[in-house]
Amino acid sequence: MSWLSDLWQYGFTAEQRRLSRAAERYSQSIAAYEQELEHLPLEEAQQQAARLLGAPTSIRVHTWNGPITADLASLTPHQHSILAEFRSIEARNGEPYVDAAELAPYRWDGSLVKIGVDSEHAYIVIRPGQETVYVVDETEDLDLVKAQQFRTLSHWVLWLNRSGELLSSRDEPAA
16 A cells, blocks of 8 residues: 555654644744835844854854965855855755865856855855856756845845744744
8 A cells, every 4th residue: 555545544643743733833833024125124134143253043154265266256245245255055955965076067057156055956056257156056047037036145144044044943842
């Protein structure tokens, strides 16, 4: 018997229902936070991101060991200021992440620069000289208008941190 037929016959267990509700709450919370980020002024996003990067909680940061070995020329001054100090910024579990040591043309569109990985088939990219950060899925047609977007790298850092906070609270037992 398959898991699907078991599901129809026996329904969800209490644990499966709890996890399903937690996943739904996470999705709703992160969507609401993404809406907040769209309206967060650049200066405020930069200040909040700088505080997070200086004392990370739900993210990990790695500084350069020795001289910077990446070509940061395609970055805006704002992106450069972050990635010249922090070689990589990542979720606690390692993905998603931005890594300046991996800057390279995006393989599906050479006019974009890959600055990190979001998941197995999704990449974090930028257009050289532009602030917007895109998360693109290589399994779909490349459409930056439909891609997940962040106004700046600071906005992405804030999103990454909030995502980590929500995921860690999701794992805590419900009272």
